Amino acid sequence: MSAAPKSAPADVLLSVQGLTKTFDVRGGLVRAVDDVSFDVRRGTIVGLVGESGSGKTTIGRTVLRLVEPSGGKIVYDGVDIAALPEGAMRAYRRRMQIVFQDPYSSLNPRMRIEDIIGEAIDTHGLARGSARRDRIADLLARVGLAPEHARRFPHEFSGGQRQRIGIARALAVEPEFIVADEPVSALDVSVQAQVLNLIQDLQQAFGLTLLFIAHDLSVVEYLCDEVVVLYLGRVMERGPSRQVYAAPRHPYTQALLSAAPVPDPRAPRNRVVLQGDIPSPINPPSGCVFRTRCPSAAAACAEVVPPLDGVGPSHAVACIRKDEPDVLARIHPAAGGPTRSSP
Amino acid sequence: MSAAADDAILRVENLQTWFELGSRVAKSVDDVSFTVGRGRTVAVVGESGSGKSVTSLSIMRLLAPPGRIVGGRILYRTATGEEIDLARLPESRMRGVRGREIAMIFQEPMTSLNPLYTVGDQVMEMIRLHEPVSAGEARARARRMLELVEIPAAERRLDDYPHQMSGGMRQRAMIALALACNPRVLIADEPTTALDVTIQAQVLDLLRRLQAELGMSIIFVTHNLGVVAEIAHEVVVMYAGRVVEAAAVNDLFDRQRHPYTKGLLACIPRPGMRRDEVDGQVRLTPIPGTVPSVTALPTGCSFAPRCPLAVAKCEEPPPLIPAAPGHLSRCWRHEDV
Numbered sequence: 001m002s003a004a005p006k007s008a009p010a011d012v013l014l015s016v017q018g019l020t021k022t023f024d025v026r027g028g029l030v031r032a033v034d035d036v037s038f039d040v041r042r043g044t045i046v047g048l049v050g051e052s053g054s055g056k057t058t059i060g061r062t063v064l065r066l067v068e069p070s071g072g073k074i075v076y077d078g079v080d081i082a083a084l085p086e087g088a089m090r091a092y093r094r095r096m097q098i099v100f101q102d103p104y105s106s107l108n109p110r111m112r113i114e115d116i117i118g119e120a121i122d123t124h125g126l127a128r129g130s131a132r133r134d135r136i137a138d139l140l141a142r143v144g145l146a147p148e149h150a151r152r153f154p155h156e157f158s159g160g161q162r163q164r165i166g167i168a169r170a171l172a173v174e175p176e177f178i179v180a181d182e183p184v185s186a187l188d189v190s191v192q193a194q195v196l197n198l199i200q201d202l203q204q205a206f207g208l209t210l211l212f213i214a215h216d217l218s219v220v221e222y223l224c225d226e227v228v229v230l231y232l233g234r235v236m237e238r239g240p241s242r243q244v245y246a247a248p249r250h251p252y253t254q255a256l257l258s259a260a261p262v263p264d265p266r267a268p269r270n271r272v273v274l275q276g277d278i279p280s281p282i283n284p285p286s287g288c289v290f291r292t293r294c295p296s297a298a299a300a301c302a303e304v305v306p307p308l309d310g311v312g313p314s315h316a317v318a319c320i321r322k323d324e325p326d327v328l329a330r331i332h333p334a335a336g337g338p339t340r341s342s343p
Numbered sequence: 344m345s346a347a348a349d350d351a352i353l354r355v356e357n358l359q360t361w362f363e364l365g366s367r368v369a370k371s372v373d374d375v376s377f378t379v380g381r382g383r384t385v386a387v388v389g390e391s392g393s394g395k396s397v398t399s400l401s402i403m404r405l406l407a408p409p410g411r412i413v414g415g416r417i418l419y420r421t422a423t424g425e426e427i428d429l430a431r432l433p434e435s436r437m438r439g440v441r442g443r444e445i446a447m448i449f450q451e452p453m454t455s456l457n458p459l460y461t462v463g464d465q466v467m468e469m470i471r472l473h474e475p476v477s478a479g480e481a482r483a484r485a486r487r488m489l490e491l492v493e494i495p496a497a498e499r500r501l502d503d504y505p506h507q508m509s510g511g512m513r514q515r516a517m518i519a520l521a522l523a524c525n526p527r528v529l530i531a532d533e534p535t536t537a538l539d540v541t542i543q544a545q546v547l548d549l550l551r552r553l554q555a556e557l558g559m560s561i562i563f564v565t566h567n568l569g570v571v572a573e574i575a576h577e578v579v580v581m582y583a584g585r586v587v588e589a590a591a592v593n594d595l596f597d598r599q600r601h602p603y604t605k606g607l608l609a610c611i612p613r614p615g616m617r618r619d620e621v622d623g624q625v626r627l628t629p630i631p632g633t634v635p636s637v638t639a640l641p642t643g644c645s646f647a648p649r650c651p652l653a654v655a656k657c658e659e660p661p662p663l664i665p666a667a668p669g670h671l672s673r674c675w676r677h678e679d680v
Binding site for chain 1: 391509511512541542543544545566571572575592596606610613614615618619627629631633634649
């Protein structure tokens, strides 16, 4: 029903089409991901942004089949892997990796670093003996650690160093695609930039394709070529991040961007303060899921699920009122919308 | 940096809070001074291990052993104009200050909300602890507090248990609890860090509005420089247990006079900043290394091992000195920053 990318052109590595994931919970069914579609082109970084309950983490894990999808297609390099048997999936597991948010819980405390990194090398039978040792030393060097770190345990490292180890583990099997799930959110501010630069360098050095999940909007703007804005499991807006950030078309994107605090006390604050809380995903609003908090909501918004319609080259918005000029103006009559200017 | 002394409601002077673990001493807070003016918001900024939370727990006298205040003064000016040193106040008198004069809110609302009592009961208990009012009066006031923090259907919500509320709503309930006795100082320790960005915006707006209406002073502890720019009048930057820079918010963001503050601002992406902007050459400027452990601090300037400006002189500990009018810096080379 949404504007799913119809065919996957050659430069598209991953095409998510109508992806749905439901969970059974006490009290009902949660549609954590509901008809989500987007493409990730080879060698690019696509950002998934959204607040709690937006489904961004579930999408990341479903794409890797760490969580089984309930519906829809996950077309990876031309093959729909959504229903692939585990045996056939194995070849894809080496090509797709994940970096987790929490560098403390994602490394086994009883394993030495060489075994944490080496485990995947062994699983896929990629190197043995001295070749394996060399490979681990090379991976450690790639992420800015020393060869002697291989014999140590996770507790001997700081949070930033552990995240480097997590990245080295992901790179160990020479993947082409990595899901990075909030990889810098748990790190101190002064260390975040080190890890972001590392991701940026490795992406260029290896020509990696990344799905970057984050709630920090400035980090996504900085790093990502394209962005997918999610709310309660649905895509609100997606497009080239330059365009989405400069001229957001969906009222939710506008509100989200305007709510992010800017490190400049003199910056104008044309803020859209949303009323109320994010609704429960067990009982989402009818029609547009954002309508209960939307400053532009009309009666019709409760009736239909807005389709994700194109508004520009690869830029799409799910809002039935997106073409009405007063949507922006109503929020901030003077400024004509909360579009920010760069400092 | 701050209000004139006669307008000050709280003056922290050379505060030292240490944790003595056998032979090891963690100097979590070591020589911290700053002043909070009436009706002003002072942001205390720092990363993990900077001592920002220990500073606020010291002011509240909520330190858990082996943590204790080993030096310095925490001078609080009471409503009658008398100045009392909270660092040395007997616990019995401190109980009259805590909650009534100075209240605190936390990152995680369940730190201060009891899961076994309704939100209304907890706000009423706070009021009746400090003021001789009837249960009916306390309930009416509790309802007004929930209305003040914009909790819808306040009368009904009084009978909710904390788990029945959403994260943002619980944060509001905690603020209502903290403000129930109309404190003159509110210490807010990372109150929006666990919240979604649109809910964070609501809570920041609420705190600003409440300050304008109630005139309280706020000590806002955070690691987020964006939030600092939004809410602070004055800023105190902490690193490894010490204040490294302090200034009015505009002065601090206009020109940093400590390399750490400058480094912090340089390593966060700004709106409009993109890695591919200049032929893919844009990079963030990280601060190398990691925050030192407070049990093993360098002898001189704690930041020197990570500092691009470090010279031999930095092996001597630098004092916190005026680098410009109202702008303090703990750096030998503040003129070169």
